[in-house]
Amino acid sequence: MSTVIDRIGLLVTNDPAIGPGTAELRNAAVLIDDGVIAWVGEADRAPAADERVDARGRCVIPGFVDSHSHLMFAGDRADEFEYRMAGRPYSAGGIRRTVGLTRAASDEGLRGNAVALLAEMRRQGTTTVEIKSGYGLTVDDEARALRIASELTSETTYLGAHVVPTEFADDVGGYVDLVTGAMLEAAAPHARWIDVFCETGAFDVDQARAILLAGEAAGLGARMHAGQLGESGGVQLAVELGAAAVDHCTFLSDADVDALGAGTTVATLLPGVEFSTRQPYPDARRLLSAGATVALATDCNPGSSFTSSMAFCIAVAVRDLGMTPAEAVWAATAGGAAALRRDDVGVVRVGATAQLVLLEAPSYVHFAYRPGVPLVSRVFAS
Numbered sequence: 113m114s115t116v117i118d119r120i121g122l123l124v125t126n127d128p129a130i131g132p133g134t135a136e137l138r139n140a141a142v143l144i145d146d147g148v149i150a151w152v153g154e155a156d157r158a159p160a161a162d163e164r165v166d167a168r169g170r171c172v173i174p175g176f177v178d179s180h181s182h183l184m185f186a187g188d189r190a191d192e193f194e195y196r197m198a199g200r201p202y203s204a205g206g207i208r209r210t211v212g213l214t215r216a217a218s219d220e221g222l223r224g225n226a227v228a229l230l231a232e233m234r235r236q237g238t239t240t241v242e243i244k245s246g247y248g249l250t251v252d253d254e255a256r257a258l259r260i261a262s263e264l265t266s267e268t269t270y271l272g273a274h275v276v277p278t279e280f281a282d283d284v285g286g287y288v289d290l291v292t293g294a295m296l297e298a299a300a301p302h303a304r305w306i307d308v309f310c311e312t313g314a315f316d317v318d319q320a321r322a323i324l325l326a327g328e329a330a331g332l333g334a335r336m337h338a339g340q341l342g343e344s345g346g347v348q349l350a351v352e353l354g355a356a357a358v359d360h361c362t363f364l365s366d367a368d369v370d371a372l373g374a375g376t377t378v379a380t381l382l383p384g385v386e387f388s389t390r391q392p393y394p395d396a397r398r399l400l401s402a403g404a405t406v407a408l409a410t411d412c413n414p415g416s417s418f419t420s421s422m423a424f425c426i427a428v429a430v431r432d433l434g435m436t437p438a439e440a441v442w443a444a445t446a447g448g449a450a451a452l453r454r455d456d457v458g459v460v461r462v463g464a465t466a467q468l469v470l471l472e473a474p475s476y477v478h479f480a481y482r483p484g485v486p487l488v489s490r491v492f493a494s
């Protein structure tokens with residue numbers, strides 16, 4: 113089955129062979145053949161195909177790559193959000209509430225919640241999603257979350273080191289041993305990545321190092337949560353270990369920014385968190401000026417950021433993180449792909465996986481210019 117999307121007014125390719133950044137083409141067409149991009153060029157030269165979609169001058173972008181989500185959970189914490197809006201601060205402890213609800217949920221309940229959220233994401237233009245465990249925190253519950261997540265995406269992340277569960281409150285060392293031992297063994301067959309929440313109230317730098325190294329020894333790629341609630345050595349540890357990404361990066365020292373500018377680790381910003389916790393926003397401009405690669409992701413979870421909308425993240429990034437609309441749309445597509453070390457998504461080039469979004473707008477600028485408006489007209493992805 114082949115489809116040609118014709119009369120595209122503005123095409124974001126993100127293809128370095130065409131140009132830097134969003135590498136845009138005007139008056140373009142794209143041919144999709146069996147789920148792969150088979151041709152990209154001028155609309156006047158568009159090849160024939162089984163189906164022709166007339167974009168009528170509107171904008172087409174690569175599907176969003178949401179490189180950070182926590183979809184394997186049960187329950188909701190709307191009450192915490194309400195308290196925060198009334199002035200109470202966010203704390204990592206809320207995670208334990210969701211752990212209790214997640215452990216009590218059935219497989220069908222967990223799967224159903226994640227499937228519904230994935231469908232919600234897809235309707236909003238997200239075509240590649242990373243999913244973490246981290247609300248089970250027992251050997252069986254972490255393995256179960258990853259087993260179900262791996263039915264839904266190839267980008268699965270083992271986050272046994274989300275917080276120390278209540279039953280290990282007096283034996284943090286014992287919990288780290290479990291995370292790097294039996295739990296890792298049970299999780300690894302279902303995971304591509306390992307993650308750790310390196311923050312006051314969660315895991316310190318030495319524990320994070322031990323956890324990520326154990327994961328790497330088990331064949332998993334490293335990624336990290338750091339700099340969400342304050343500066344920590346986690347950011348530089350992530351760069352030192354060559355982690356694919358370090359996520360949050362809200363609080364960064366100059367040395368952190370320099371390390372991210374010089375290293376290969378992607379800095380993933382999650383502005384839904386600052387929106388939903390009333391924290392200060394991260395400074396994307398500071399990172400971009402230092403030469404860091406910046407991604408945007410939702411962090412979709414029931415505590416700190418219960419949005420599934422990449423368009424919302426782009427709008428906030430443009431409004432409050434200091435990004436241009438082009439930088440933000442790149443970060444939400446090619447940036448997310450870089451954070452997952454993928455070169456087949458987040459890009460429109462011959463041979464790439466066909467993941468494309470037709471907007472009901474002439475430009476991606478409208479994500480920020482028309483915030484909150486559903487601008488996705490059609491999603492192309494298998």
Ligand code: NIG
Pocket residue numbers: 182204206207210309337340385411413414415416417
């Ligand atoms: O990325 N920072 C750690 N984990 C999540 C929060 C999860 C929760 O509050 O339930 C995050 O923000």
Ligand code: FE
Pocket residue numbers: 180182337411413
């Ligand atoms: Fe997170």
